Amino acid sequence: MKAIIILFATAMVVLFTGISGKRTWLLPLSVLGLLAAFASLVVDAQIPVISYGGMVRFDGFGLAYSGLTVVAATLIFVLSGYFYRGLKDTLADHYGLLLFSMTGALCMFSFEHMVMLFLGIEILSIPLYVMAGSRMDDLRSSEAALKYFLMGAFATGILLFGITLVYGATGAFEITQIQQALDVKKVYSMPLFNTGLLLIIVGLSFKVSAAPFHFWSPDVYEGSPTLVTAFMATVVKTAGFGAFYKLFVMGFGPETPYWSMTIAVLAALTMTVGNLSALRQKSMKRMMAYSSISHAGYLMMGLLSGAAGSKGLFLYLVAYVMATIAVFSVFMLVNKDDDIAGGHFSAFSGIGKSNPVAAFILALSMLSLAGIPITAGFFGKFFLFTGAFTNFPWLVGVAVINSAISIYYYFRVIVEMYFNEVADPEKFVIPNTYRLVMLLAALTLIGLAFVPEQVLALVP
Amino acid sequence: MTTLPLLILGLPLVVSVAVFLTKAKLARLLALLGAGLTLVLTVTLWLTFNAGSTVQVLSLPWVPAAGIGFSFALDGPGVLMLLLTNLLIPFILPVACSQNADKESNLLGLILAMQFALNGVFMAWDGFLFYIFWELALIPIYFIAAIWGGENRQRITLKFFIYTFSGSLLMLLSILTVYFFTQGTDGKHSFDWVALMAANVPPHLAPWVLLGFFAAFAVKIPIFPFHTWQPDTYTVAPTVGTMLLAGIMLKMGLFGVYRWMMPIAAEGLPLYRDLFLYLAVIGVLYGAVIAIQQDDLKRLVAYSSLSHVGLIAAGLFVGNEFGVQGALVQMLNHGINVVGMFYVVHWIERRTGTRSLEALGGLAANAPQFAVLFMIILLGSIAVPLTNGFVGEFLLLNGLFQYNGWLATAAGLSIIFGAVYMLRVYQKVMYGNLKAATANVEEAGRLDLMLLSLIAALVLVLGVFPQPLFNLTADAVGKWLALVGG
Amino acid sequence: MLNSIQVIPIEYYLVLSSVLFSIGVLGVMIRRNAIVVLMCIELMLNAVNLLLVAFSTYLGDGHGQVFVFFIMVVAAAEATIGLSVLVLIYRNTKGVDIHQLDQLKH
Amino acid sequence: MELIFFFIMAVLSVLSALTVVFAKSPVHSVLSLIVTFFLLSGQYVLLNAQFVAIVNLIVYAGAIMVLFLFVLMLLNLKDETEPQKSNLVRLSVTISAGMLLLTLIGSVRGAIAIPPSPAQSATVGLVENLGKILFSDFVVPFEVASILFIAAMVGAVLIGKRNKETDSEPLTTF
The missing domain is CATH 1.20.120.1200 (NADH-ubiquinone/plastoquinone oxidoreductase chain 6, subunit NuoJ)
Known part of the structure; x- marks a missing residue:
């Protein structure tokens, strides 16, 4: 709760500072606020507490996932200084909206009552609908905003209907009470309850862009400003899976087989569709969009391994978030003007020679996303796959085949960077802030191999 | 006893990082010194090693909750493989230096990184760790081939990578399956080799476990029909890459069969042993027949290697004393021979600018010393008695014969084929009329002659006096047979 | 009015709100005018509201009805944002047919 | 009635x-x-x-x-200027919405398990009762909803502003 209040206060301070015209203060203030929120998460106790009239539940799970999103947001904010170099008056609004969005994400990790989940999703999404369209003069940005908005609102409607049906079947909105109701009243076999679950799965699948509800995400990812895309690919995805996990594993019980098969099938479909579509892309951002779809597929496996799944899920998210931030930070430098035409793979040609450091970081992130040992991505995949192996060996098989397919498109970036001879590749400047973020990401991607136990221990 | 192997493991990594950070001359010096020191350490280890024992080198917890540990151990065959790796790298590094490669220090650094990963593969005693090193070895060789390779390298190297990576993933699935049936020391599952060995895999799963392992190793070795990546990759990779691939890397596959697949998945073996054997022997004949028709020297040696390796794999699959003993010894010998052959090809290509048999001829007249050394290496490759190749192949055929006379006969044919194509190469390249490409070729330089004579000396010495190798492997093979129930 | 819940079974409300919800979903998928799509989403939310109130009354639990307020709050906020996005689009294209916007697929 | x-x-x-x-x-x-x-x-x-x-x-x-x-x-x-979708799309969309409806109506069967509780129902919908719930149990969501409103307001304002400064000089030295 402290972290949510700190973030909200920071957002308000940032907005007022923006009114008073102190542009250079905005970024340090926001980062300071995020760091303070992180610090408050670190000092919080991990013992589960349900408080405020049964609305919120704070536990180690929520703290760890909140911490991850706050770190990701901090890194994205650090990147934003250079990215928003052209903004003057509206900068405070941009920062304020992103910070509001963060409070929504934190609500999604700490909800107990469905209304908090619902509000969290909306607070996360509504600022992002605007942010997706924040390149005002660009029709494609506006289009991204419209698509994101319509799909988000549609998904919310479906999710709400699901929540309502579950309420009708169990008589409760609180996940702990829902679980009790499941134990006592045995409503598992009620069609009402199962239809509700199905609709909730569909609604959340829209949010995390799982197939077959993923079709909006490539357009939205491509049309949004790259910084916002990075935010969506990391914070929103993490928040979506945090909510997914809380709702299904903690709420609807780890032992129920009623929904796990549905999720397993969706996971298999998602990773396959994401990977096969990514193969055909020519634009980096679209490729990353489809890659994030396929990662959603892998991540869904984390929902199938019971209570222990949160550990594997967390490790995978750490690896995925760090690699994604590193990829987008390089991409923002390569595609300086942030136009769609500059987002083609060929923009990376030859940067292995002109900017070896950036190229190395990008290559490392690609290896990690592909899950090549000994990067963090491999460990994430390993623990996710191991967790799901006992109950869904066929799904692990599908995931393994998909991992092999995904190498093809991740390596295309590496091939462009290192093996395509370009006569005189343009050397771009790397601001120090970008160096810092890249370094941190790279350290995580390599370092995770040596401390997986410690990272796993962050989640109870 | 345990510090020496750790030094051997760690030194190449340290040197590799140092080489990446330095440039030109200094990088060369560092790399050669590092490789030389590693070789000295390895020989010391070999001389002091008690061949009958299995020495636990290191055992540290890594992810204790999942039963994963930094666990390394060595037995006789393990030492043999270390010897192979660290013996060949000092031959490969000068070749890298002679290529005048762009960003040479990076190339040297990658080779040393590869050496680190290979040593790790041969020492790993934990299934998870083994997999990590196994994949780690793939990344440097991918970059070596894709950056310094020839035409079409992007497509071919990517194919190579995806092929081998997919195979490895299936192996990971197998390891995982076995892992879930293990009981470690504290009741949890464990990836430790001993635990994996003791796992009770249900009979209906055992064949799948075996096939998963087989997928990874068959691609790496490669065994027919999983070999399609191999000739292209060997041809397109720079010579150092080819040497690493053929000399050492495919031994990872063979060693994997020996250390992991056969003991751990022994339950599934009776069902598939014949299939594996037939595939291996088909590969032996196929490689030899295709080699006869080749015009490109590098491609020819690639196919001949396919043929030889098939025989080694067959020896392992047979799993009797002669077969396994022969396979282990032949792994080292084949490494030496094939690196020698690729060295010769590399020299010819550098001097004449071509690898086409038709464009070559008459080299013996201008380069007589080179001609002699080439002949010795060639004879080793054909497996003529008193060369190193003979010892292993004799044992392998013997082992195969004990199992199935027809298979042995078929495989034996390959020796005749080998003689045919190898002598044809020698005749075309060294004798006959001088061609345009070969007219101005002079005697090989001093360094080339020195390295080639070292290889030739190894061919002869190990041919006449193979006993030290058997000393290293004999006890381990005995134990292995007891485990696999050969 | 008190006896209405004894006369009307809960199933009737379930069917009614399911029908309204499905009409909303149908509208979202079939219409191309973004404003109408937005209206259909509002229709879906209202179907949810109806069902929530029905469940709430039948269960005798006020949480359902309070939940409805929050759905209304969110619907209002969504309508604000959605309509401003539409204005934004209109400024750039002079039209709000969502399917004519296919700049992103090439 | x-x-x-x-x-x-x-x-x-x-x-x-x-x-x-x-x-x-x-x-x-x-x-x-x-x-x-x-x-x-x-x-x-x-x-x-x-x-x-x-x-x-x-x-x-x-x-x-x-x-x-x-x-x-x-x-x-x-004015009606909206182009129509193709008949095939309309048909498939209608069918899928119909399937959704069938699924939802199919779920009605289990709802019989809920007995109406008229005694409480009489008071549930009164302002007094709802107000108590809203300001006791739901006080946190009530406050959190204010974040939502502020975010929506800031967003609407941001969209309303025309972005005139996109091509100005870089301002930071980061």
Whole structure:
């Protein structure tokens, strides 16, 4: 709760500072606020507490996932200084909206009552609908905003209907009470309850862009400003899976087989569709969009391994978030003007020679996303796959085949960077802030191999 | 006893990082010194090693909750493989230096990184760790081939990578399956080799476990029909890459069969042993027949290697004393021979600018010393008695014969084929009329002659006096047979 | 009015709100005018509201009805944002047919 | 008596909902949506949820729908210019929506397990009762909803501003 209040206060301070015209203060203030929120998460106790009239539940799970999103947001904010170099008056609004969005994400990790989940999703999404369209003069940005908005609102409607049906079947909105109701009243076999679950799965699948509800995400990812895309690919995805996990594993019980098969099938479909579509892309951002779809597929496996799944899920998210931030930070430098035409793979040609450091970081992130040992991505995949192996060996098989397919498109970036001879590749400047973020990401991607136990221990 | 192997493991990594950070001359010096020191350490280890024992080198917890540990151990065959790796790298590094490669220090650094990963593969005693090193070895060789390779390298190297990576993933699935049936020391599952060995895999799963392992190793070795990546990759990779691939890397596959697949998945073996054997022997004949028709020297040696390796794999699959003993010894010998052959090809290509048999001829007249050394290496490759190749192949055929006379006969044919194509190469390249490409070729330089004579000396010495190798492997093979129930 | 819940079974409300919800979903998928799509989403939310109130009354639990307020709050906020996005689009294209916007697929 | 009311309003609301979807002019859609909201408020009254019924009218029919009409007039979108989707798409969409409906109605079977509890139901929908719940149990969501509103306001303002400064000089030295 402290972290949510700190973030909200920071957002308000940032907005007022923006009114008073102190542009250079905005970024340090926001980062300071995020760091303070992180610090408050670190000092919080991990013992589960349900408080405020049964609305919120704070536990180690929520703290760890909140911490991850706050770190990701901090890194994205650090990147934003250079990215928003052209903004003057509206900068405070941009920062304020992103910070509001963060409070929504934190609500999604700490909800107990469905209304908090619902509000969290909306607070996360509504600022992002605007942010997706924040390149005002660009029709494609506006289009991204419209698509994101319509799909988000549609998904919310479906999710709400699901929540309502579950309420009708169990008589409760609180996940702990829902679980009790499941134990006592045995409503598992009620069609009402199962239809509700199905609709909730569909609604959340829209949010995390799982197939077959993923079709909006490539357009939205491509049309949004790259910084916002990075935010969506990391914070929103993490928040979506945090909510997914809380709702299904903690709420609807780890032992129920009623929904796990549905999720397993969706996971298999998602990773396959994401990977096969990514193969055909020519634009980096679209490729990353489809890659994030396929990662959603892998991540869904984390929902199938019971209570222990949160550990594997967390490790995978750490690896995925760090690699994604590193990829987008390089991409923002390569595609300086942030136009769609500059987002083609060929923009990376030859940067292995002109900017070896950036190229190395990008290559490392690609290896990690592909899950090549000994990067963090491999460990994430390993623990996710191991967790799901006992109950869904066929799904692990599908995931393994998909991992092999995904190498093809991740390596295309590496091939462009290192093996395509370009006569005189343009050397771009790397601001120090970008160096810092890249370094941190790279350290995580390599370092995770040596401390997986410690990272796993962050989640109870 | 345990510090020496750790030094051997760690030194190449340290040197590799140092080489990446330095440039030109200094990088060369560092790399050669590092490789030389590693070789000295390895020989010391070999001389002091008690061949009958299995020495636990290191055992540290890594992810204790999942039963994963930094666990390394060595037995006789393990030492043999270390010897192979660290013996060949000092031959490969000068070749890298002679290529005048762009960003040479990076190339040297990658080779040393590869050496680190290979040593790790041969020492790993934990299934998870083994997999990590196994994949780690793939990344440097991918970059070596894709950056310094020839035409079409992007497509071919990517194919190579995806092929081998997919195979490895299936192996990971197998390891995982076995892992879930293990009981470690504290009741949890464990990836430790001993635990994996003791796992009770249900009979209906055992064949799948075996096939998963087989997928990874068959691609790496490669065994027919999983070999399609191999000739292209060997041809397109720079010579150092080819040497690493053929000399050492495919031994990872063979060693994997020996250390992991056969003991751990022994339950599934009776069902598939014949299939594996037939595939291996088909590969032996196929490689030899295709080699006869080749015009490109590098491609020819690639196919001949396919043929030889098939025989080694067959020896392992047979799993009797002669077969396994022969396979282990032949792994080292084949490494030496094939690196020698690729060295010769590399020299010819550098001097004449071509690898086409038709464009070559008459080299013996201008380069007589080179001609002699080439002949010795060639004879080793054909497996003529008193060369190193003979010892292993004799044992392998013997082992195969004990199992199935027809298979042995078929495989034996390959020796005749080998003689045919190898002598044809020698005749075309060294004798006959001088061609345009070969007219101005002079005697090989001093360094080339020195390295080639070292290889030739190894061919002869190990041919006449193979006993030290058997000393290293004999006890381990005995134990292995007891485990696999050969 | 008190006896209405004894006369009307809960199933009737379930069917009614399911029908309204499905009409909303149908509208979202079939219409191309973004404003109408937005209206259909509002229709879906209202179907949810109806069902929530029905469940709430039948269960005798006020949480359902309070939940409805929050759905209304969110619907209002969504309508604000959605309509401003539409204005934004209109400024750039002079039209709000969502399917004519296919700049992103090439 | 109540049953008759229910059926009349149910049929009318379904009809007006269908008009929302199939009306040619967006203005007609808005108007029939308002009609639907009025009918739903009638249902709320039947359900003893008088407060929700009033709020529904004020918020939806009064505020949101006026906003819709306002935007329609502002953008001058009264004319029907919308191109139609192909028949195949329309057919498949209708079928999938029908399947959804079948699924939802199929789930009705289990709802019988809920017995109505008239004693509590009488008081549930009163302002006093709802206010107590809202300001005791729901106080955190109530506060959190303010974040939502501020975010929506800032967002709307941001979109309203024309971005004039995109091509100015870089301001930071990061």
